Amino acid sequence: MVSDKSNKVISNDIIPKKNPAWKRDELILALDLYFKNHPNKTSNYQEEVLKLSEVLNVLPIHENRYALLNFRNPNSINMKMSNFLRLDPNYEGEGLKGGGKLEEEVWKEFYQRTEELSNVVNSILLNISSEKQVCATPEDSYEEEVFPEGKILYRLHRHRERNIKAVKEKKRQAIKENNLVCEICTFDFYKTYGELGEGYIECHHTVPISEYEDSTKTRMIDLVLVCANCHRMLHRKRPWPKKGGLKSIIRDV
Numbered sequence: 001m002v003s004d005k006s007n008k009v010i011s012n013d014i015i016p017k018k019n020p021a022w023k024r025d026e027l028i029l030a031l032d033l034y035f036k037n038h039p040n041k042t043s044n045y046q047e048e049v050l051k052l053s054e055v056l057n058v059l060p061i062h063e064n065r066y067a068l069l070n071f072r073n074p075n076s077i078n079m080k081m082s083n084f085l086r087l088d089p090n091y092e093g094e095g096l097k098g099g100g101k102l103e104e105e106v107w108k109e110f111y112q113r114t115e116e117l118s119n120v121v122n123s124i125l126l127n128i129s130s131e132k133q134v135c136a137t138p139e140d141s142y143e144e145e146v147f148p149e150g151k152i153l154y155r156l157h158r159h160r161e162r163n164i165k166a167v168k169e170k171k172r173q174a175i176k177e178n179n180l181v182c183e184i185c186t187f188d189f190y191k192t193y194g195e196l197g198e199g200y201i202e203c204h205h206t207v208p209i210s211e212y213e214d215s216t217k218t219r220m221i222d223l224v225l226v227c228a229n230c231h232r233m234l235h236r237k238r239p240w241p242k243k244g245g246l247k248s249i250i251r252d253v
Helices: 024-036 047-056 074-085 101-110 114-127 138-146 151-161 164-176 189-197 228-236 243-251
Strands: 202-205 223-226
Touching: 024 047, 024 074, 024 101, 024 114, 024 151, 047 074, 074 101, 101 114, 114 151, 138 151, 138 228, 151 202, 164 202, 164 223, 202 228, 223 228, 228 243
Parallel strands: none
Antiparallel strands: 202 223
């Protein structure tokens, strides 16, 4: 038996042998620090590094993270920032090798969008302990891993899309107008699947993730009825599409 950082006794049976791989949320936070405090100018004792270590230790995205006394400590953060050096075209050296594919994905996603990166980070920090952190379904598990802004904001986004009152009203209006179809590709579940598809449609929330605040309300005007395929594609589209530009996504293919 050992104790974690809060002196809670932890069974040896659940202590992982090594720190888990960095997740997208963590890399987003580290990349933001990278752009604001170049790793050549940081140390393990710098205030910003210490603060990030504290944040990474409370992110609800890992199991048993509390059982590792060296989990995301300042040294590991500086090493991760040095991994980003190898991807920076403005850095003349080689950087620290050994980084993974996910680092490259996060770098490509935000390298030329540092202002939006900062907004995403602020949203993550605001919503770490939000009651809107919905439990992931098996279907959500994959989406959580690939959602560009990470698990925290994906869960918040899905909470908004599952706002029962707003979604029901959106569907009710569409049914009243005899137009319960995908607003992007016009797919009709009832016409294709008969009774099995009657009344079924998914709902996408169009407000950019970087604009999320804990007090933001779900409005019907921000919801779009979509089929599963278009919904998945919309979750991959960045910058986040506004409602008026959604149809252009499929027209431009």
